[in-house]
Amino acid sequence: xxxxxxxxxxSKGNSSFIGTEKGGxxxxxxxxxxxxxxxxxxxxxPLSAVQGVFITHEHSDHIAGLAMLTKxxxxxxxxxxxxxxxxxxxxxxxxxxxxxxxxxxxxxxxGSEVSCFNTPHDAIQSCGYRIHTSDDKxxxxxxxxxxxxxxxxxxxxxxxxxLIEANYDDYxxxxxxxxxxxxxxxxxxxxxxxxxxxxxxxxxx
Numbered sequence: 052x053x054x055x056x057x058x059x060x061x062s063k064g065n066s067s068f069i070g071t072e073k074g075g076x077x078x079x080x081x082x083x084x085x086x087x088x089x090x091x092x093x094x095x096x097p098l099s100a101v102q103g104v105f106i107t108h109e110h111s112d113h114i115a116g117l118a119m120l121t122k123x124x125x126x127x128x129x130x131x132x133x134x135x136x137x138x139x140x141x142x143x144x145x146x147x148x149x150x151x152x153x154x155x156x157x158x159x160x161x162g163s164e165v166s167c168f169n170t171p172h173d174a175i176q177s178c179g180y181r182i183h184t185s186d187d188k189x190x191x192x193x194x195x196x197x198x199x200x201x202x203x204x205x206x207x208x209x210x211x212x213x214l215i216e217a218n219y220d221d222y223x224x225x226x227x228x229x230x231x232x233x234x235x236x237x238x239x240x241x242x243x244x245x246x247x248x249x250x251x252x253x254x255x256x
Contacts, residue, residue, distance in 0.1 A: 053163065053184035055212055058082075058090040060194070065113050067192055067214060069163065069182050072096050076161040077104040078180055078192045081112045084119040098124070102161040105153075106130040108174035108195060109137045121148035129153050129160070131167060133176040168206035170196040173241045181206045190214075197242040199252050207256060215252065218243035 053075065056068040064082035069075050072095055080087060088098055103126055107113055117138070121128060122145040128135065132152045138144050151158065157166045164183040171177070172195045179193035190212040193203060207213050224234060224245075237243050244252075 052186050053188065055190050055192075055214060056094050056096070057214055058087070058094070060214075062112055064115060065194060066090075066116075068094070068096060068101065069184070069190065069192075070096075070100065070161050072100055074100050074102055074161045076163060076165065076182070077101050079107055079113040080104055080116045080120050081114060083116045084123060087116055087120065100161075101126060103127045103129055105160075105165060105167075105180055106134055106138065107170070107179060107192070108172060108177040109134050109141075109143075110174055110195070113195075114138065114143055118143050118145060121145035124148075127151055127160075129158060129165070131176045131178050134174070134178075137175050166206075168202050169200070170203060171198055171200060171241050172196055172243075173236065173239070179203065179206065181210070188212075196244055197240040198244070199248065204252070204255065207252070210256065213253075213256060215249055216244040217246045217249035219245055221245050221247060 053070050059066045059082050065079045066081055067078045125147040127149040128144050129151045131154045135150050135152060153167055157164050162185040166181050167178040170179050181191045183189055189210045191207050191210045192214045194216045
């Protein structure tokens with residue numbers, strides 16, 4: 052039975068594994084290769100089980116370990132066209148790794164069928180992923196979004212499990228010590244999702 056493993060989730064790094072110890076996929080690689088391998092080992096998942104890495108967007112807490120992961124393994128990297136181009140231009144993907152644009156497509160990888168959907172975030176082309184596992188279950192990874200669009204809502208509908216952002220308490224953020232520019236970025240429609248807005252969306256699932 053396929054499972055969703057949220058290995059890392061914070062501004063210090065994000066990465067999730069979906070699958071089994073025999074095969075699966077990675078969503079983002081925002082930590083070092085060593086930390087990733089340790090987290091997989093703790094969950095009894097061999098690195099060889101990871102058959103592809105799917106990138107949501109180019110911010111460092113989602114791709115910090117990508118260059119070393121691809122250099123060490125040569126595994127394919129999936130994502131939307133503009134994000135992949137930005138990563139290639141910045142030498143974040145080793146030349147030995149295939150790069151696959153999956154915009155508007157459904158891709159078979161690691162025993163699952165994977166499609167992407169756009170998320171409103173201050174990145175070049177941010178997205179989330181909807182995964183149909185080999186045991187006929189649906190799940191989704193939907194992080195880093197400023198608000199829930201109709202496209203996001205439709206992608207999450209019918210999922211048995213969703214990894215979704217719940218980033219801040221509105222009152223604490225507005226009255227807290229962050230500088231104004233950072234508060235405005237987080238609160239933006241292309242920033243991050245508040246705890247309250249996340250709760251509303253979860254209630255719809």
